[in-house]
Amino acid sequence: MLLEIEDLSVSFRNDEGEVNAAAVDVSLKLDRGEILGIVGESGSGKSSVSMSVARLLPSPPAFYPKGRILLDGVDTLTMPLADLRRIRGKKIGVIFQDPMGSLSPLHRIGDQLVETILLHEEMSKKAAEAMALEWLGKVGIPDPIVRAKAYPHELSGGMQQRVMIAMGLMLGPDLVIADEPTTALDVTIQAQVLKLMKQLHQSNSGVLLITHDLGVVSQMATKLAVMKDGRVVETSDDPSAFFEMPEHPYSQGLVSEAKRMELES
């Protein structure tokens, strides 16, 4: 199994010492070749769980009262930081909502991509530069040669998002964690990016796809989990059956709301 999240609880402790349980007893499994969609309203704990997989939550305030996160059998919550750094990018590719959190403001985007490639792959600088340009093109950035020289703040939010997507996908990670990867993008680019993610999973990666957009889940996911108030309230290995007949009342609400919005649009 690529990823096994077992009884994971994630909490945050604030300055007053009060504890907020963001995720409680979450168990999820993801194998190679699968796309696991996690849906649920804002604040339901989706990002807390997904960021924990690569141990990317600031700790403190985050801590783990309980649980394990096994990536190919090794617990990412307890593995040495040096090992974790090696697998971030190469074995785990992450795409988060906030591109500026993942890009360095001080370096040109082309250089950032090249640096990441060279950190993990044995290839010449020239080959890495060619690969970076190729990926900027793949995620729909026009004029890659020109844009590669830009600093992140010189790009629009949508363009920054695409750079981050290139960063997350280009090394062909075993596990892709995508948290609302396309929410800020227009429909055409969204479709292009989702297609890239689909290709990756067909090449035997596992994808953890977090989105509030049930349309994206129904297009993409091979299995899904619904979260509410930090807990997984329903899982399904058959998304089309789920959309026909969700079991949990909360899921029923989500699905009928999504269908209503689709009718309106």
Ligand SMILES: Nc1ncnc2c1ncn2[C@@H]1O[C@H](COP(=O)(O)OP(=O)(O)O)[C@@H](O)[C@H]1O
């Ligand atoms: N860095 C943080 N510090 C403190 N509390 C946080 C932090 N990140 C998330 N939380 C809290 O954890 C809960 C779950 O949030 P989150 O995992 O972001 O949900 P979702 O991704 O589903 O919107 C919320 O109550 C949120 O306020």
Ligand SMILES: [Mg+2]
């Ligand atoms: Mg979130």
